[in-house]
Amino acid sequence: MNKDMKILIVDDFSTMRRIIKNLLRDLGFTNTADADDGNTALPMLQSGKYDFLVTDWNMPGMSGIDLLKAVRADPNLAHLPVLMVTAEQKREQIVEAAQAGVNGYIVKPFTAVTLKEKIDKIFERIDAS
Amino acid sequence: MTDNVEVDQDSLNLARKYVEQLEQGNQQEADNLLTELTNLRETELFQELGKLTREFHEAINGFNNDDRMSAMAQDEIPDARERLNYVIKKTDDAAHKTLNAIEEVLPIVESFESSVSQLGVEWERFLKKEMSPQEFRDLSQQIKDFFSATDGDLKNIKIHVNDILMAQDFQDITGQIIKRVITLVGEVEKSLVDLVKLGGGVATSTDEDSTQSKKVKTSTPGELEGPQIPGMESDEAVSSQNDVDELLSSLGF
Numbered sequence A: 001m002n003k004d005m006k007i008l009i010v011d012d013f014s015t016m017r018r019i020i021k022n023l024l025r026d027l028g029f030t031n032t033a034d035a036d037d038g039n040t041a042l043p044m045l046q047s048g049k050y051d052f053l054v055t056d057w058n059m060p061g062m063s064g065i066d067l068l069k070a071v072r073a074d075p076n077l078a079h080l081p082v083l084m085v086t087a088e089q090k091r092e093q094i095v096e097a098a099q100a101g102v103n104g105y106i107v108k109p110f111t112a113v114t115l116k117e118k119i120d121k122i123f124e125r126i127d128a129s
Numbered sequence B: 001m002t003d004n005v006e007v008d009q010d011s012l013n014l015a016r017k018y019v020e021q022l023e024q025g026n027q028q029e030a031d032n033l034l035t036e037l038t039n040l041r042e043t044e045l046f047q048e049l050g051k052l053t054r055e056f057h058e059a060i061n062g063f064n065n066d067d068r069m070s071a072m073a074q075d076e077i078p079d080a081r082e083r084l085n086y087v088i089k090k091t092d093d094a095a096h097k098t099l100n101a102i103e104e105v106l107p108i109v110e111s112f113e114s115s116v117s118q119l120g121v122e123w124e125r126f127l128k129k130e131m132s133p134q135e136f137r138d139l140s141q142q143i144k145d146f147f148s149a150t151d152g153d154l155k156n157i158k159i160h161v162n163d164i165l166m167a168q169d170f171q172d173i174t175g176q177i178i179k180r181v182i183t184l185v186g187e188v189e190k191s192l193v194d195l196v197k198l199g200g201g202v203a204t205s206t207d208e209d210s211t212q213s214k215k216v217k218t219s220t221p222g223e224l225e226g227p228q229i230p231g232m233e234s235d236e237a238v239s240s241q242n243d244v245d246e247l248l249s250s251l252g253f
Helices: A014-026 A038-047 A064-073 A091-100 A112-128 B002-023 B027-064 B067-127 B133-167 B170-204 B241-250
Strands: A007-010 A032-035 A052-055 A082-086 A104-107
Touching: A007 A014, A007 A038, A014 A032, A014 A112, A014 B133, A014 B170, A032 A038, A038 A052, A038 A064, A052 A064, A064 A082, A064 A091, A082 A112, A091 A104, A091 B241, A104 A112, A104 B241, B002 B027, B067 B133, B067 B170
Parallel strands: A007 A032, A007 A052, A052 A082, A082 A104
Antiparallel strands: none
16 A cells, blocks of 8 residues: 555545544555545546545535545546545445445544554455455 | 495494484484494404404414424424434533543643753753763763653653544534534424414415425435434444444445
């Protein structure tokens, strides 16, 4: 896993963006940017070379699930690893995210350990394939 | 409208007769006419009042039977209360977690301060060549001890600072909950405005539509539920990260 990889954090709450940013920095990932919803995030993903997307689900404007679907539908972004970090924990929604092609799913509130585990797992799979 | 003209005509005739009798000095006859005139007015007034009362009663009944209103009163307001209590708990926990971490960190920082200032004084003496070789050996030992203590202290500070960082996750959860309650309060406000309009409407019109039930809000599939509240979790929700992991692995993840 490349610690210099460029990560985009998408959440409508700025406190949560800062928490994730700080946790990632603690894990050694310092190359991060953030956006407050899918509408802001998508053009950033399309124009910048991001290696990893961490997104919330419920956001005004474009939601995280729609962002995920837009990413998978874009040939240039289709393979971008996506981790969803959300308070939505209905089975139906987790299944929907899985079907839309999410790479990891974390329910809030979460711990730094969980974040590390999921990121490790996502990149283990990617490196293995 | 034609009713009003007829009534006016009757009143006018009576009033004319009343004036006539007064002018002729027939007090008794004038009083009788005045009573007749008053009765005419009162009967009409009471009939109108009766009609208003009945319409208002029906309107209130219609309002009570409104499913959206009863859903709000029976489920959503108590539910909102639970949610707001959870907000209090989350913010309380976060404040305590933060304060605890600060209380752990402050003594470490204070001991740093005193060690650094004491070592600074000694170091200054060394630079001014005011120190004996034995004193310098002691100072070297102190510096060595300081470095080894500092290593552990800094690790501890980092742990506590991370605790403070994670304690801030309450804002996202409570923010989502409060947004939902604000939406509910907005709906209640709208219903109350409708009720007031209804009350005002009865006095001027008998608009049947205003008492009809509004659209019932049902939980649509795919609707976002937001944060789960301990003790009132949805049946369709998972309860922990482990459940999420299990569900995903059952889907081949």
